[in-house]
Amino acid sequence: MEKIASFQVNHKKINVGMYISRIDGDIVTYDIRMVKPNGGEYLAAPSMHTIEHLFATYARNSEFGKGIVYVGPMGCRTGFYLLTRGMSHEAAIKLVREAYTFISEFDDRIPGCSEEECGNYKEHNLVQARKDVLPLLKAIENYSVEMLDYAWHMK
Numbered sequence: 001m002e003k004i005a006s007f008q009v010n011h012k013k014i015n016v017g018m019y020i021s022r023i024d025g026d027i028v029t030y031d032i033r034m035v036k037p038n039g040g041e042y043l044a045a046p047s048m049h050t051i052e053h054l055f056a057t058y059a060r061n062s063e064f065g066k067g068i069v070y071v072g073p074m075g076c077r078t079g080f081y082l083l084t085r086g087m088s089h090e091a092a093i094k095l096v097r098e099a100y101t102f103i104s105e106f107d108d109r110i111p112g113c114s115e116e117e118c119g120n121y122k123e124h125n126l127v128q129a130r131k132d133v134l135p136l137l138k139a140i141e142n143y144s145v146e147m148l149d150y151a152w153h154m155k
Contacts, residue, residue: 011037013154016139018096020089020148027069027085030092030148034079034136042077046125047132049073050110051103053118054129055080057111058099064091079136089145097140100133 005022014037021029035041043051056071059082069083084092106126115121146152 006031009150010154014150015153016135017153018093018136018140018143018148019150019153021081027083028087028089028092030082030084030096031074032080032082032096032136034132035077037076037078043073043079043132044125044128045077046123047128048077049120050124050126050129051080051133053110053112053124054103054106055099058102059095062095062098064095067091089148093140093143093145093148097137097143100137100140103133104130104137106130 014033016033016036019031019033021031023029034043052071052073056068059065059068059071064084064087067084067087069085070081071083072081073079074081082092082096087095106129110124110126112118113121113124
């Protein structure tokens with residue numbers, strides 16, 4: 001089998017940040033790395049679950065909502081995937097900044113957090129989620145489009 005694109009990136013050199021993983025026609029996949037891969041600390045499932053609910057809800061209700069294809073966690077527990085259609089890279093960076101700021105300040109009932117709405121509604125941690133988004137927010141504070149390229153960080 002052919003090795004997929006994300007397995008061809010040297011994970012020893014990736015840090016916290018936002019990257020273009022791949023472009024398939026009009027769909028762009030962004031890797032949103034919230035912790036350093038293989039750094040020994042990973043996102044806990046309850047926090048990731050909360051971030052997923054808040055990130056997806058915010059993104060789909062934002063001015064960019066029509067361009068959101070998918071928001072979901074990475075199995076390695078280092079971050080999230082964001083798939084967009086018809087959005088500029090500048091808009092994607094703006095969306096992630098706004099969504100993660102929203103999460104860092106969120107202090108209400110987690111959307112979709114009932115037995116009827118969620119397959120694992122009891123496994124959430126808002127307090128930890130609010131903390132877990134802060135390193136990524138700091139990392140992308142002054143992000144530019146060229147910084148979305150893995151190669152820019154491999155210098």
